[in-house]
Amino acid sequence: MEAKITVIGIGQSLRGDDAAGLMAVRLWQKNFPETASRPEVRVETLELPGLGLLDYLDGMQAAVLVDAIRSPDPAGSLRRFTLRQALAFTSDARSAHGWGVAETLQLGLALNPSLCQCRLILLGLSGRHFQTGAALSPEVEAALPYAAERIEHEVLRSLRKLARKND
Amino acid sequence: MIEKIEVPALARVEGEGGLYIKLKDGQAEEIRVDIYEPPRFFEGFLQGRFLQEVPDITARICGICPVAYQMSSVQALESALGITISEQTRLLRRLLYCGEYIESHALHIYLLQAPDLLGKESALELAAVAPDVVRNALRLKKIGNDLLKAIGGRSVHPVNACVGGFYRWPDVEPIKALLPDLEWGLEAAQETVRWSVTLPYPDLELDYEFVALHRPDEYAVYDGDVWSSKRKPVPVDEFDKVYLEEHVRHSNALHSRTIDGNPYLVGPLARLNLNHEQLSPLAQKALSEAGIKLPLCNPYKSLIARAIELVDAYETAIQLVKNYQPSGKAYAPLTLKAGVGAGASEAPRGLLFHRYAVDAQGLVLRARIVPPTAQNLPRMEEDLKSLVPQIIQLPHAEATLTAEHLVRSYDPCISCATHFLKLRIEEIE
Numbered sequence: 283m284e285a286k287i288t289v290i291g292i293g294q295s296l297r298g299d300d301a302a303g304l305m306a307v308r309l310w311q312k313n314f315p316e317t318a319s320r321p322e323v324r325v326e327t328l329e330l331p332g333l334g335l336l337d338y339l340d341g342m343q344a345a346v347l348v349d350a351i352r353s354p355d356p357a358g359s360l361r362r363f364t365l366r367q368a369l370a371f372t373s374d375a376r377s378a379h380g381w382g383v384a385e386t387l388q389l390g391l392a393l394n395p396s397l398c399q400c401r402l403i404l405l406g407l408s409g410r411h412f413q414t415g416a417a418l419s420p421e422v423e424a425a426l427p428y429a430a431e432r433i434e435h436e437v438l439r440s441l442r443k444l445a446r447k448n449d
Numbered sequence: 450m451i452e453k454i455e456v457p458a459l460a461r462v463e464g465e466g467g468l469y470i471k472l473k474d475g476q477a478e479e480i481r482v483d484i485y486e487p488p489r490f491f492e493g494f495l496q497g498r499f500l501q502e503v504p505d506i507t508a509r510i511c512g513i514c515p516v517a518y519q520m521s522s523v524q525a526l527e528s529a530l531g532i533t534i535s536e537q538t539r540l541l542r543r544l545l546y547c548g549e550y551i552e553s554h555a556l557h558i559y560l561l562q563a564p565d566l567l568g569k570e571s572a573l574e575l576a577a578v579a580p581d582v583v584r585n586a587l588r589l590k591k592i593g594n595d596l597l598k599a600i601g602g603r604s605v606h607p608v609n610a611c612v613g614g615f616y617r618w619p620d621v622e623p624i625k626a627l628l629p630d631l632e633w634g635l636e637a638a639q640e641t642v643r644w645s646v647t648l649p650y651p652d653l654e655l656d657y658e659f660v661a662l663h664r665p666d667e668y669a670v671y672d673g674d675v676w677s678s679k680r681k682p683v684p685v686d687e688f689d690k691v692y693l694e695e696h697v698r699h700s701n702a703l704h705s706r707t708i709d710g711n712p713y714l715v716g717p718l719a720r721l722n723l724n725h726e727q728l729s730p731l732a733q734k735a736l737s738e739a740g741i742k743l744p745l746c747n748p749y750k751s752l753i754a755r756a757i758e759l760v761d762a763y764e765t766a767i768q769l770v771k772n773y774q775p776s777g778k779a780y781a782p783l784t785l786k787a788g789v790g791a792g793a794s795e796a797p798r799g800l801l802f803h804r805y806a807v808d809a810q811g812l813v814l815r816a817r818i819v820p821p822t823a824q825n826l827p828r829m830e831e832d833l834k835s836l837v838p839q840i841i842q843l844p845h846a847e848a849t850l851t852a853e854h855l856v857r858s859y860d861p862c863i864s865c866a867t868h869f870l871k872l873r874i875e876e877i878e
Contacts, residue, residue: 333587334594334604385573392576393584 285324287440288342289433292328292335292349292383298416299357299409302350304329305418306407306429313427314434323437335383336390336397343447344401344440346433349383350422351406358408358425360432365391365402401443403436405429468856469699470833477837480830481699482856495816500526500807501783504610507803507818512605513556516549516597517796518803518818519610520671524792525803526612528686531788532781538614540769543671545600545610546794547766550670551593551634552604553797554717554755554762557860558641559586562752565854566648585637589759592630596766599623614780624773631770635731635763638756642735645756650749651851655835657746657828658711659719660692662795668727668761669720670795676723677713678744685793688802694819705824712827715799716859717754718745725757732761748832749858755797785811796821798860822861829859 291307294300304327311318371384390397410419471479507522508515560572569575576583594604600619601607609615662673676682683691694703722744736757791804799821806814840848
């Protein structure tokens with residue numbers, strides 16, 4: 283069976299809370315192995331995928347992206363965004379050096395309008411510090427089990443929706 | 450008349466820095482490409498490290514051209530140890546370099562410079578009006594990254610190259626599996642050349658000294674002697690006797706000039722003008738059919754040179770992939786001894802020179818790295834001086850864009866040289 287749903291943790295393992303997305307997805311794999319090993323689910327942890335993120339979304343019917351975010355929320359807070367909501371966070375960076383997930387998704391939509399058919403959810407974990415060489419902050423580390431549960435919830439929800447759609 | 454222009458960030462270059470232009474009586478009184486990012490101290494980091502660590506450490510200088518740093522460093526260290534690599538090692542290194550040219554040139558042509566020529570602010574804007582162009586560009590680039598991954602294990606910062614050869618021969622099957630994509634890329638690259646000559650380039654013809662590696666038998670990328678359009682060729686080992694680095698107050702990157710004090714140009718224009726006779730057959734055909742007259746002396750038209758080199762890289766890669774059938778050991782054994790060696794290769798942005806001194810235990814005593822963007826900085830400043838009379842009467846935004854575009858056409862890798870940021874033009878009364 284081909285994968286229909288992808289779960290992608292995004293971040294940098296050596297930059298403090300920027301590793302939150304990677305760590306959350308790995309914990310989800312550990313805590314929910316039955317779902318994570320289903321043949322229709324593909325799991326990736328990507329450090330700085332850049333525009334390559336679009337290749338990982340290619341052909342997917344649903345995606346759960348997990349990434350660290352900077353927000354006014356307390357560190358460890360988790361927010362859920364749909365594709366359209368995520369696009370609202372596009373910066374005015376004219377250089378690809380300033381691009382993040384939102385800009386990449388926007389480019390992906392311009393190049394491949396069918397991307398909007400993908401049920402894409404972005405789970406954002408608020409970070410506190412992003413210094414090179416730092417570990418996860420205690421607040422983010424403490425939030426990982428809940429983040430893993432939310433990933434599981436989103437994956438199961440997507441699986442149910444796809445099953446209904448494909449019936 | 451322009452009095453002052455400020456741009457908060459120079460976009461679509463690799464790294465960050467500033468540009469300062471002071472005008473007086475309609476002329477450029479002072480032009481500085483300010484490099485104020487702190488130095489990165491790579492030459493210092495390398496001292497005391499074992500020589501086999503050098504290729505992977507220097508590769509981290511740049512995410513776009515890590516192969517260039519690996520290839521110049523391994524050649525320098527092999528020269529220091531007196532190692533001769535096998536022909537199949539040399540060819541695989543050449544193939545690895547094709548991957549880097551493909552990903553770097555496709556990125557710069559379509560996503561970094563083309564938006565300037567098509568009046569778009571960014572690749573996002575370009576994608577909105579010409580999605581097929583950007584889609585093809587991303588595919589062209591991805592094939593280069595796939596090639597790097599097949600040989601070096603990763604699409605960015607590949608890790609397989611080492612002093613003496615490769616840690617292991619890459620598997621044959623994944624490399625041969627790239628052939629259909631490479632064949633598609635070769636067609637798309639030829640189309641890129643046809644498209645590139647239709648773009649509206651600003652007029653700016655300059656008198657350059659072009660400097661690039663040269664080989665009589667192939668388009669020099671991996672190795673060669675140092676050729677110049679205005680002086681005698683020298684072997685790589687004598688490069689730093691003729692092309693000298695100097696410190697200037699406004700830049701944390703060293704500047705390079707010739708021994709007689711002149712700026713010179715490295716990069717695709719220099720390579721194409723000096724080495725066009727060695728291009729692959731289809732690259733030569735594309736050059737001729739597009740009606741491109743050489744030498745190309747307009748810095749904005751380095752995009753055309755990159756397009757020609759894209760054809761050469763794809764065609765060369767196809768031949769090397771078809772012939773790839775490794776046998777025997779992937780590396781020559783190392784016999785450590787004290788020595789000094791130099792190596793150079795052609796990074797996508799231009800000639801990249803390395804020199805190392807190692808002791809009898811193989812530890813680095815001294816390291817010297819001369820990246821292409823640092824060599825081009827004085828030339829960029831000269832180009833901007835020549836451009837000023839053309840832009841001071843233009844509308845403010847257009848003048849700014851034309852100056853920015855000139856710097857972008859160099860595809861400067863400021864993070865190699867160091868970093869880059871702000872454009873400021875002032876007129877003094």
